[in-house]
Structures are given as C-alpha cells and as structure tokens.
Amino acid sequence: MAPVAAEPSERLGFVTLAQFLHQLPPELAVLHDGGNAGERLRWVEPSELEDPTPYLLDGEFLLTAGLPFLDEGGDEDRVDAYVQRLVAARVGALGFGLEPYFAAVPAAVVRACQRHNLTLVAVPNTVPFAAVGLAFSQLLESENATTFRQLAETNRQLMRAVLSARPEHELLAALVHRVPVWAVLVGADGRVRARGARGTHRGGTEAAVDAIRLQPLLAKLLAGRGPRVEMDSFDAAGSALVFGYPLRSTRDANLGALVLGTDAPLTPAQNSVVSSAVGLLELLVRQRTSGSLAPSQLATALLLHPDSVATGGVRHVNGLKDLLAQSVSSTRSGQLRVVQGLRPAAPARADAPAGAPGTGPARSGDSPVRELLEWRRMFDTKLVEHTDYGFAAITRLKVDDALLAGVEGLGWRLVIGSATEFPGLASAYQRASALRSRVEATGHSVRADEVAWSVTGLLGREAGAMLAARLLAPVLALEPERRDALLGILRAWLGENGSWDATAKATGLHRNSIRRQVRMLAELLETDLNQAQVRAELWIALQYTGDVDLLSAPGPEGAQLPHER
16 A cells, blocks of 8 residues: 555545535534534544543544533533543544433533534434434445445456557556546656656646656666555645556566656545556556567567478477467467458348347457457467458367357357468468358358368358359350250260260260250350360359359348359
8 A cells, every 4th residue: 555545444435524414414513613524534433431532543423422521511621621632532523412411512512622623513312323323334335335336437447448559558548537646657667658647638737747857766666676665755736745656577577667646645445546557557567578478489489480380400399389389378289270250241231130240249349459359368379360351360279169159249250270280380371261252252150170172162152153143144044944954965065074975975965966055055155165264164153053043042040142242
C-alpha cells in the first residue's frame, strides 16, 4: 500500500458525517456543527462510561444517554474534560440520547461541544440507538457496494486497455480518467514510454513534472530491490505528492517504473485502481522482456538462418524443435497442425441463418491484439499470425468438433491441416492454402485429412457444379433427351482419349455418327476439342453435371450454393 493511501484497516467505501446525518430520521437535531461534515465515520458506538476513549477508534460517532453526566451535569470542568477527551480521541460526533435521564441536552454539554468544536446531535427517545447503528451499517454497505461496482467497471476498462493496440498508453489514459493523478511510465533505461495526463479526457494539461526533475526518484526506483514505493514532492500543480512503483520481473530485475502525482492522498478505492494498473503494467513489460522466450528465439533463429531447417545439424534442428514445442505447449516429437482461418466474406443478410459466414460475432472488428489473443487461447499456441485472409496458426490440437463449432460460432471458417512434424510445416501450410478456395466457395470448413487429393476432390461439389454450368451451358440448355445423349457421347469420347473406334464400341454407335456428334458438341460449346486443356476441363466438368440443379436449390441450412463471382 502506498504511503499516500489511507490506513489499511479502512474500508474501500466510506461514509462521511454529512451523509450519515442526512440518512438519519429528521427528528434528530444538530445542536452544534463542528465543521467536519466531510470527514469519514468509522463506526457508531454507544457507551455510558465516564471515559470511553480507550475503547474507541478515531472517527466514531459516539452515542450516550447521559449516564456519565447524572452527577456532574452542572459541573462545567468535568463535562469539559469529558468532551476534551473525545476530541483528543478524534471522535467524529457525539449523539446525546434524550430520556430516560435527561429531557434535554444539558447546557454544560452544549457549551463544551461548542468550545472544543465537537459536533453534537440530540437523539430523541423515539429513535433507539440500535436504529442509529443500523442506519449507519446499511449506508456503509450501500457505499461499499457502489464502490465495488465502480472498481469492477474500472478493472474492466483497464483490461480492455491492455488488449488494445497501444496497451501502455491506453492503460494510463484509463487510470488517470478514474484516479485524480498524472502518470508517467518509464522503461528500464529511464526513458519515458507513455504518459497519462490528469484531465486529458476533459481538455486538461500534461503532467506538471517533466522527466528531468523525476530523475532522482527514478534512480531510486530503478536501483532498488523488492516491492516498494518511493516518495517525492514538487512545487507544481498536481505534484504535492509524487510516488513511484517499480515494475519488476519474476526474478526481481527492474523492468521500468510507474510514477504518479497528485495533490491529495488517494482513497483506498483509488489505491486499489492504482494497484491493478501497476500489476497490469508489470505483466505487460514482463511479457515483452522476460515472458515466454521460445517464440522470439524461434523467430530470430529462422529469420537469421532461414535455411537451417533443412541444412542445420542435428543439434541445431533439435534446438529449434524444442523452441517450437514450448511455443505450442507440446513435446519435441509431438504432432502439429497448420490451421488457417478465413474471415467472413460478406455482410450478414437479413434472411441468413445464424452462424453462417458474415453473421454473428465474427470478431473481425476487434482490435488485432484482442483477436490474436483469442486465437492463441482457443488453439493453445503462441504461434499465430494475422494474414490478408484472416489468420494462420500452428497448434498441437487435433481441432475436434467442439473447437471447430466454437470457431464457426464466431462466424469464421477453418482449413484444418493434416498432422505433421517440424520439417513438414511449410508443406502443410501450402496444402492448407490450396484448400482455401474451396472454403471460400462453399462457406464450409474443411479438414485436409478428409479431402481426396485429386482435382475433383480439391475442387469440391459446389465449385464443380459451377464449372459444369459454365462450360457445358449450351448442352445443358437442350431438351433432356438430346442433352443426355450428347453428354453421354462426350463422356465416352473423352474417356476413350478421343478414339473414334473405341468410342463407337463403348456406345454401340457407328464411328461416323460419333464424329458428327462430337463436331456438333464443338460447335455448341464454341471450343476446340483437339486441345488437351479443353478436354481436361470438360472431363472434370462432366463429373458434376448431376449437381448443376443444386446451384439454385436451397442448401441443407436454407442457404443457396454460391454463384459465379
């Protein structure tokens, strides 16, 4: 706890004397106002002792029915001594209960409270002392609840700042917005990394103390050891109290410091916010400088020696495998997968089903850092990159149906690569990339293990139907009987590699008839059937003629298959 904070025993929420008096029934009368309405009350305590002060904490509201004054109600000196002891014990106020001993507050008590400036309240017999105590407890509980709600919201703002693109700057901005301080964050070299100015959100000015004047304080912060708070004071606005926190590594190395300045001591609630900010800043600098080192070591090795995967010695390659294993929470011999995530391709339609691409919380509007952390969490890996199509990740997970459903629930679609090892990652990425067009065309995720690695297997049903509809459109537009006859001849001719005799034998038609039909097909399709590429494309298209009707039919989820783009 910083030295500027209130005592640790004080609650986060507190009640002032003015708040308490306002909460009390109107029958209570303030006979003397000691001018301390803004000071906090610690508790309400009834006592009939002649000297209750040994049993009181400062800031209490003392209640008495006047028993100590029965024999000395007119003794000015003894009454004066009683009140004087209460003031010395820092009692917040004296509540004098009427009945059964006194019908009115004794004049000597009133004069003593006026003389020593102690707030005096007359409590009628219609208001039991228990009701006064209960009113204080309820008010304190309400204030505490409000304070905790405010702290929860503040902590949410601090966490959102940490996940932003400029976490240190945004975190300091959130801190000074909630706590009346200016803030300066410095690195281990003493240079300023970020500033937070009090009142920035309302057009305020920058921090009153510059980095040069802070050097002595920073020197102590960066040279010391262990958790501590260093104090200073400057003759500048907002700088009567300046205190700094070191940001330390897990091994107590100094990674930087946070310096705050204010003119008044911070409340316990405000100190709680400061403590949260210090912890988050410490986490950020630890992650950057002394956090998980495996990804940065791996990246450095591959950037400087890109050929070392194939040409490096056994020891070097094993070292890279170990770094990779640490980065994906696996072992050196563990299987890996390349996963590619595709962003939703289009905005949501009003009639689109829930979970379809382009609908739901796709998260594509999130900050890059937040999005990256989400994928790292879901795939349990530190190896994730943003790409022009979405993201790519290396993970040890098999990406089961539950994880796939979670990703698709966010509006994304995946290409899930086959299991591989360290040397095969580049090839696995290329194979996954080859399947992206299929995911884009169909709107469905795909697993490389379930794909037939052929042209038709990679093309997929929907894309194949689109190809058939485009290349064979003139034939498909004919009457069904004529259409089917021509498609059968074309399929047989291409299947027999353009052999007239073999086609005639396969179809039972004369070879001259086959020639006429093939020439007719060439004219209808406006293409040269002697070209190998044309034959190959038509052969592929023929595999999907039965799916052409599906292009305009509703799919299994009520969506239509994609049309040519």
